Amino acid sequence: MKYAIMINEGPYNHQASDTAYNFCKAALDKGHEIIRVFFYHDGVNNATRLGVPPQDDRNITEKWVALGKEHDLDLSVCVAAAQRRGLLDEGEAQRWGKDVNNIAEVFHITGLGQLVEACIQADRLVEFGD
Amino acid sequence: MSEENDGKKFMFVNRRAPYGTIYAQESLEVVLIAAALEQDVSLLFIDDGVFQLTKGQNTEGVGMKNFSPAYAALGDYDVSKLYVEKESLEERGLTLDDLQHLTWEDEDDDWAEKDSIRLVSRDEVKKLIEEQDVLLSF
16 A cells, blocks of 8 residues: 655654654555655654754654665655744755754655645555644 | 546644644645645534634734634635534534635636535534545644
């Protein structure tokens, strides 16, 4: 089955991203396809490469990066939600005159059209959040 | 707009009050994109989500953007199906008169102006949800 995944909550504060990660991993292990993981609302915070969680805790962003690399996943971050919350890639940082960018590798910034398109192409949209 | 649409049936389920969290505001942004991509879009308002459509919203005191005028623009995007659950309204002491009067123009009926808000019962909500291809819950 072709899945589109939507994550609406940030890391650590909420389990949504962990659960979505486990769901994606299990689905991929079973041979399903994840056509896109779309990060929206506070979910965009999962994409920061500047998080430094304690060493005895998981690093959610790095887990996504590893899974993304292993399965060539499309990890899409909504541009409007990201701008509001200070998640910028190199291009965005330049465009807005900011001195730093913070998007982790594999993640990329994109528009809401990519969420709707994923919903159109997928057999199922699975949303993680409250 | 005609009721026929080659797109998928997208329903946006709005469950939360308009302010306090950003979900309602960011939900509208997805609605507009789905409509622009010519999907068959409808909105459902249940639980505290019915407060999103109340008229006379004033956010001055909380310093947030009053985005409620955007609901009146939905008709222009061919979004003409705004389902409001009757029980959710009643449980909050609200009636249809407390909500904005939202309309759309029916291309197939000589551009007649029609009401966008459709009151539905909790039982009807279950049926509506079953009919959808994509459910986005905010």
